[in-house]
Amino acid sequence: MMRIAVSRRLSSLSSPSSSSWRLTKAASSAVVSRNLVTGRDTLFSNSFPSATSFGILRRGYASQSITPIKESNIIPEIPPTVAAVKNPTPRIEYDEYNHERYPPGEPSKRAFAYFVLTCGRFVYASLIRLLIIKFVLSMAPSKDVLAMSSLEVDISSIQPGATVAVKWRGKPVHIKHRTDEEIQLARSVDLRALRDPQDDSERVIKPEWLVVVGVCTHLGCIPLPNSGEFRGWFCPCHGSHYDTSGRARKGPAPKNLEVPVYTFLEENKVLIGER
Template sequence: LRLARAAGAIKPSVNARVGALLARPHATNAVATPAYSELSSVPLYQQEKKIERFTPGDENRRPFAYLVIGSARFAYMAWTRVAVLKVISTMSASADVLALASVEVDVSSIPVGQNVTIKWRGKPVFIRHRTAAEIAEAGAVNISELRHQETDAQRAQKPNFLIMLGVCTHLGCVPLGNAGDYNGWFCPCHGSHYDISGRIRKGPAPLNLEVPPYKFTSDSTVLIG
C-alpha cells in the first residue's frame, strides 16, 4: 500500500516535468519569424533573392541612362551624316574630274612624222602624225603573225593620226617613241617592242598599246574621252 501511494505521488511529478520541457522551445531549433508588418513593407523581389537592388525609377540611375541614350543618338546622327555626304559626293563629280573626263586636241599643229604626248585621266596619251610610208608599213603587216591581232584600220580612225595610251601593257611603264626594232615604241623596263601602229611585236607585253575612246569633231580637232 505504501509503495502504491509512493508511485502515485511520483507519477504526477514526472508528468509535470515532462510537460514543462515540451512546452519550452529548444534553443537550437528556434526560428525567429518576422512580424507581418515588417514583411509587408519590403518588396517581394527583395524578399526572394535577398540582394540589394535599385528600385524602379531610382534617381541615381537616371544620369547614366541619359548619357547612354544621348551617346547612341549622337553616334547614329554622325553615321547618317557621313553616309549622306558619301552618296552625294559620288553622285556629283567635281569640276576637276569633269575636266579630265575628256580633252580636246588640235592635231593640225603636230608636224608630220612627229609624236606629241598629252595627259588624259592621269595617263599619257601618244598622238603621232604618221607619214605615208609609215601608213603603208603598218597596213602591210600580216596580222596572223601578231600576238594581239588587230589591223591598222581597227586602231586608227584616220590613217595619218595614231592615238593610243602611252602605257606598256606589261607592267605599266611609259614606252619611248621612235625606238625599238620596228621603229615604233620601245619599253625600256623589260624590252617590249611595238610597231608603228602600236602593236606588240616582241618582248613580254601581252597586248597592243590601248586605244582610248575618241572622235574627230573636225578635220583638225579630236576629242579624247
C-alpha cells in the same frame, strides 16, 4: 464594417446594467475644458459615452479606432493598405468608359495600324536607299578628275612622222601623225604573227592619225615613240617593241598599246575622252 462595429458598441452601451456603471466611470474620468473661441465648457472623456449621454457629448475624440484593426487583415502583422497591395483581388471592376480596351485585331483599329506600319516601312526604305546612294557616290571620281575626263587637243601643228604626248587622266597619250609609208607598213602585217591580233583599221578613225596611251602593257613603263625595230615605240626598261599601229611585236609586252576613246571635232582638233 464601420457601421457594424458602431452598432455593436452602441448596443452594448445601451444595456441597463452597464449604463449606470459607465456613467459613473465617465463622470470620474471626464474632463471639463473651456473653449476659447465660443467661451463654452466642453466635457471630454477617455471612455466612449453611453447612449444616454451621447446627446450631451456633442463633440469629442475617441482614444481607439472604431474599426477593428486585426479582424479585417489577412496578415495581422502588417497594416491593411500593405496587405491590400500584397494580396490583390480579381474582383476589381474597371470603368469601361475611362479604361477602353480593344482586343487584338479590332476591325475599327486595323486601318490605322496598317497606316502606321506602312509609314514606318517607308521611312526605313528611304533611309536604306539614302545610305546606298551615299556609299555608291563615295566611290565615284572626284570633281577634279571629272574635269580632266576629256581633253581637246589642237593637232594642226603636228608634222607628218612626228608624235606629241599630252596628259589625260594622269596618263600620257601619244598622238602620232603617220606618213603614207607608215600606214602601208602597219597594214601589211600578217595578223597571225601578232600576239594580240588586231587590224590597223580597228585602231584608228583616220589612217593618218594614231592615238594611243603611252603606257607599256608589260609593267607600266613609258615607251619611247618613233624608235625600236618596227619604227613605232620601244620600252627601254624590258625591251618591248611596238609597230606603227601600237601593236606588240617583240619583247615581254603581252598586249597592244591601249587606244582611248577619241573623236575629231574639226579637221585639226581631236577630243580625247567623252564629253
